[in-house]
Amino acid sequence: MEVLDRDNIIYASGITYTIFNYFTQERRVFFSKDGGGIGSIAVHPSKKYYAIAEKGAWPNIYIYEFPSLKLYRVLRKGTERSYSNICFSQNGNSIASVGSSPDYLLCVWEWLQEVVILKSKAFSQEVYKVSFNRFNEHALTTSGMGHIKFWKIAETFTGLKLQG
Secondary structure, eight states: OEEOSSSEEEEEETTEEEEEETTTOOEEEEEOSSSSOEEEEEEOTTSSEEEEEEBSSSOOEEEEETTTOOEEEEEOSSOSSBEEEEEEOTTSSEEEEEEOTTTOEEEEEETTTTEEEEEEEOOSSOEEEEEEOSSOTTEEEEEETTEEEEEEEEEETTEEEEEO
16 A cells, blocks of 8 residues: 555555545546556655556556556566566656566666666565665665565666666
């Protein structure tokens, strides 16, 4: 469950996600576009956008404007079967996603350009959570089945790299 604004929350359940208005008790239910279900939901720090990470064969991450609910961006080819978690960076410029079995890929996206800027295998077992450090946009943490891993986005002479 995530907070969209003062009145609305968003949560996933199976193949749907719901936007619920606390004051009017109105529920708006939306179905998975890829048909496999919803893996994770994230809300942009500005509350102007929300992201829906799906499940299925080569699922997408769909980013919508709020409150218009218009599809704004689509992030493709970040995992093979399912996203287990996504999050926006504190400044809102990046999204981190982590896939579940079989690839467990950690991706950092420039979501406005719809491109993966960094990709790495997060772990060899299930990864449940990814998050950006609140105070450092170049630091991430993943956690899952028997592990917590700290990541750094490092600038090298060949470009940016994810170092675990």
